[in-house]
Amino acid sequence: MVRGRRTAVLMAFDAVALLAAYLVTIVVRYDVVTGAILRDGMLVACAAVTLQWGVGLVGRLYLGRVGVATNEETILLSCSTTVAGILVFVANASVDPQWVARSVPMTGTFLGIFMMLTTRALWRRLTMRLAPMTSAAGSRAVIVGAGGSGARLVHSMRSHPDSGLLPVGFLDDDPWMRNRRHFGVPVLGTVDDLERVVASTGATAVVVAIPSASKETIKPLVDRAADLGITIKVLPPFAESFASHADVRDVRDVNMTDILRRAAVETDVAAIAGYVTGKRVLVTGAGGSIGSELCRQLHRYGPAELIMLDRDESALHAVQLSIHGRALLDSPDVVLNDIRDATALRQIFQDRRPEVVFHAAALKHLPMLEQYPHEAMKTNVLGTSNVLRAARDVGVTTFVNISTDKAADPTSVLGYSKRVAERLTAAVAQESEGAYISVRFGNVLGSRGSVLHTFTSQIASGGPVTVVHPEVTRYFMTVEEAVQLVVQAGAIGEDGEVMILDMGEPVKIVDVARQLIAMSGKNVDIVYTGLREGEKLHEILFGGAESDERSKHPLVSHSVVSPLSTNVVHSFDLEAPHSDVLEAFEDWVHLPDPAATHR
Numbered sequence: 389m390v391r392g393r394r395t396a397v398l399m400a401f402d403a404v405a406l407l408a409a410y411l412v413t414i415v416v417r418y419d420v421v422t423g424a425i426l427r428d429g430m431l432v433a434c435a436a437v438t439l440q441w442g443v444g445l446v447g448r449l450y451l452g453r454v455g456v457a458t459n460e461e462t463i464l465l466s467c468s469t470t471v472a473g474i475l476v477f478v479a480n481a482s483v484d485p486q487w488v489a490r491s492v493p494m495t496g497t498f499l500g501i502f503m504m505l506t507t508r509a510l511w512r513r514l515t516m517r518l519a520p521m522t523s524a525a526g527s528r529a530v531i532v533g534a535g536g537s538g539a540r541l542v543h544s545m546r547s548h549p550d551s552g553l554l555p556v557g558f559l560d561d562d563p564w565m566r567n568r569r570h571f572g573v574p575v576l577g578t579v580d581d582l583e584r585v586v587a588s589t590g591a592t593a594v595v596v597a598i599p600s601a602s603k604e605t606i607k608p609l610v611d612r613a614a615d616l617g618i619t620i621k622v623l624p625p626f627a628e629s630f631a632s633h634a635d636v637r638d639v640r641d642v643n644m645t646d647i648l649r650r651a652a653v654e655t656d657v658a659a660i661a662g663y664v665t666g667k668r669v670l671v672t673g674a675g676g677s678i679g680s681e682l683c684r685q686l687h688r689y690g691p692a693e694l695i696m697l698d699r700d701e702s703a704l705h706a707v708q709l710s711i712h713g714r715a716l717l718d719s720p721d722v723v724l725n726d727i728r729d730a731t732a733l734r735q736i737f738q739d740r741r742p743e744v745v746f747h748a749a750a751l752k753h754l755p756m757l758e759q760y761p762h763e764a765m766k767t768n769v770l771g772t773s774n775v776l777r778a779a780r781d782v783g784v785t786t787f788v789n790i791s792t793d794k795a796a797d798p799t800s801v802l803g804y805s806k807r808v809a810e811r812l813t814a815a816v817a818q819e820s821e822g823a824y825i826s827v828r829f830g831n832v833l834g835s836r837g838s839v840l841h842t843f844t845s846q847i848a849s850g851g852p853v854t855v856v857h858p859e860v861t862r863y864f865m866t867v868e869e870a871v872q873l874v875v876q877a878g879a880i881g882e883d884g885e886v887m888i889l890d891m892g893e894p895v896k897i898v899d900v901a902r903q904l905i906a907m908s909g910k911n912v913d914i915v916y917t918g919l920r921e922g923e924k925l926h927e928i929l930f931g932g933a934e935s936d937e938r939s940k941h942p943l944v945s946h947s948v949v950s951p952l953s954t955n956v957v958h959s960f961d962l963e964a965p966h967s968d969v970l971e972a973f974e975d976w977v978h979l980p981d982p983a984a985t986h987r
Contacts, residue, residue, distance in 0.1 A: 394456075402441075402465075406500040407433050408500075409500035409502075412496075413495045413496040414488070414492060417491060417495070425488070428488055429488050432487050436496070437472075439472035439475050439476065442472075443467075456511070456512075461508070462505060466505070469497060469500060469501050473494055473496070474494075477490075477493040477494055526551065526552040526553050527592045529554060529591060529592075530557055530585055530589065531558045531559070531595050532560075532596045533598040534559075534570065534575050535560070538570065539570040541623060541636060543571050544635050546572075551636040553636060557574060557575070558573060558575040559577055561578045579609070594618060594621070595621045596621070596642075599623055600625065601622070601646075621641055621642065622639070622642050624640060641907075643907075644903065644904060648895065661689055663785070663786050664689040664691055664875070664878075665689050666690065667744050669691040669742065669745075670745045671694070671697065671745075671746045672727055672745070672749035672775055673698060673749030673790075675703020676703065678748045678870065679746075679748035680710065681871040682875070684707075684711055685871050693720075693740070693742075694711075695720075696708065696722050697727075699727075704722045723740075727767065727774055728771050737779065738781075741782050743785050743786070744784065744786045744788075745779050745786070745787045745788070746790070746878070747775050747787070748790045749771065750768050750809075751763055751764055751768055753802075755920050755922075757800070757802045762962065762969055765960070765969055768808075769805050769808050769812070769957050776812055777816070779824075780816050783822065785822040787816075787822060787823070787824040787825070788874060789809060789827070790874065791828040791886065793829060793891070793928065795807040795810055796927075796928045798977060799924055800922025803922070804977055808977060809826070810886050810949050812954055812957065814950065815952050817883040817884035825886070827873075827877045827889065828886055828888045830864065830865060830927060832866070840904070844904065847905060847910060850910070850912065853901045853915070854914075854915050855898050855915070855917070856920065857897075857916060857925060859896070860896070860898075861895060861897065863927055864891070873941075873944060880941055881946065886949045890944065894926065894927070898914065957976065
C-alpha cells in the first residue's frame with residue numbers, strides 16, 4: 389500500500405517535517421508568539437513547502453529517480469529543500485515590512501532538512517532486518533578489511549543468518565578505521581592482532597573482504613590461520629563473482645589462484661578499444677583455457693563480430709554458453725575448423741574477413757609432444773603458418789600469436805615449435821601492412837591439464853602427489869591477468885616483436901604441492917619422479933640473446949625476433965622420420981638464415 393502511494397507519502401511527510409521545523413523556529417525566535425506572527429509564519433512555511441515540492445518534482449525526487457534513504461536521495465533532498473529556503477528567504481527580505489524575522493526561513497529550512505534526513509535514516513535502520521548478533525548461528529568470523537566491501541559483507545552476513553558466518557569483529561591497518569563500527573560490528577585491531585582477536589572473540593574463521601587483495605596479503609594470512617587451526621575464506625574479485633557488491637553468498641575457500649595472483653592489472657581501455665571495438669575479431673583455439681578467456685574479455689569491448697574458431701565442438705559450446713548464456717551452436721560466431729586444414733581455413737578468412745586475429749590454437753603438453761613431434765610440426769608450426777598466411781591474404785591489421793616461456797632458449801619439442809612460430813610471425817610481419825606480434829608467458833593457473841588440477845586430483849584420491857624435482861620452479865599467472873596483458877600487448881606491440889609478460893617471481897612447484905596439501909587438511913606424501921625429456925629445472929622468459937626492454941606498459945617487455953619464411957617450413961616432408969623433425973626444429977631455431985640451407 390505504502391509502495392503504491394510512494395510519491396504522496398514522501399511529499400506529505402516532507403511537508404509535515406518542514407511545517408514543524410518552521411513552527412519550532414518561530415517559537416524559539418520570538419519571545420511572544422502572537423496570532424499574527426504564527427499566521428504569517430505558517431503562510432511562509434506553506435510557501436516553502438510548495439516550492440520544495442515543485443523543485444523536488446522537477447528533479448524527480450518523488451518520482452522514483454532515487455531510492456529512499458540513499459546517498460543520492462540525501463543530496464537531491466538537501467538541494468531541493470535548500471533551493472526552496474533560499475527563494476523564501478529572498479522573497480521575505482525583499483518586502484517591507486518582512487513577513488517573518490530574517491533568520492526564520494533559513495533556520496527553518498535547515499531544521500527541516502535535519503528532520504527529514506534523520507527520520508529517513510531511522511527508517512532505513514529499522515527496515516534492514518539485521519539478525520541479532522546473539523541469535524545468528526554459524527562460525528564466528530573475523531573480517532579482514534573494514535572498507536566498503538567489508539561493511540557490505542557484514543551487512544549481507546547479518547541479513548542472511550543462515551549463511552553460516554557470524555561477524556564478530558574487523559581487522560584493518562588503516563588508522564582511520566580504529567574506532568569504526570559497521571552494523572554493530574567493531575574494528576578490533578590491525579591484521580597484526582589476528583591471534584589476539586581470535587583468542588578474545590572465539591572466532592573459528594577469517595574472511596578476507598578485500599576483492600583486490602594480492603598474494604602478499606593473502607598468503608601470510610593463510611599461514612597464520614593454519615597455525616591457529618581456523619579456516620580462512622575470501623571475498624573473490626568482482627570480475628569472478630559477476631557482482632558489483634560484496635555478498636556473503638560469494639564468499640569461498642582460499643585456492644591457489646588467490647595465493648599466487650598479483651594485484652589487479654591496469655589496462656589502457658582506450659588503447660584496447662581503439663583496435664578491437666567495432667572490428668571483426670577472430671580467435672583460434674577459442675575453446676581452450678586462453679582462447680575462451682580471450683573471447684570473454686574481447687566481447688566486453690564490443691567488436692563488430694567475435695568469430696570463435698576451434699576444432700572441438702564441445703569446447704565451442706562451452707565458450708558460447710559462458711558469453712551469451714545460451715549455446716545452440718547455430719550462429720555464425722562459432723566456427724568449426726582445424727588450423728591444419730589450410731584450404732578450409734583460407735576460405736573462412738576470405739568469407740569472414742577478420743581485421744584482428746588472436747592465435748591461441750596449439751598443442752601444449754610437453755611430454756606428449758616429445759613422443760609425437762610430428763604433431764607439434766603439424767599444429768604449432770604448419771598450423772600457425774596456415775593462419776598467418778590466411779591473415780596476410782585478407783589484410784588483417786593486428787595479429788597476436790600466443791607463445792610460451794618454453795620458447796626462450798628451447799630444449800623441448802614444445803619450446804622449439806613455439807619458437808619457430810614466433811619467427812614465422814616475424815616473417816609475415818615483414819610481408820604485411822598490419823602489426824604481427826607474438827606474446828610470451830609462462831604457466832596459466834587453472835588451465836586444462838595444469839599442475840594445479842593434477843595436484844588437486846592426486847590429493848583427492850589420497851596421493852601421492854608427484855613432483856618432478858624438489859628444486860624445480862615455474863612462472864605462474866592467472867588466466868584472467870594473462871589475457872588482460874595479451875590484449876594490452878596487442879595495442880602496444882610493434883611489428884615482428886615478441887612481447888614478454890612480466891610473470892613475477894618463479895614459484896617452487898613443491899611449495900605449491902605443500903600448500904595444496906595443507907589446505908586440504910589431509911596427510912598426503914610427495915614423491916619426486918625426476919625431470920622428463922626436454923624439461924628444464926628453471927624456466928626463463930628471455931633467451932640468451934634477448935634483453936628485457938620495457939614497452940609502454942610496465943608489465944610487458946619486448947624483444948626483436950629474427951624472421952623465418954613460411955616457405956621454409958612448408959617445404960618439410962611430413963613423411964620424414966622422427967629424427968628429421970627434431971633436426972629441422974633445431975635448424976629453424978638456431979640458424980641465422982635457415983632459408984639459405986633450403987634453397
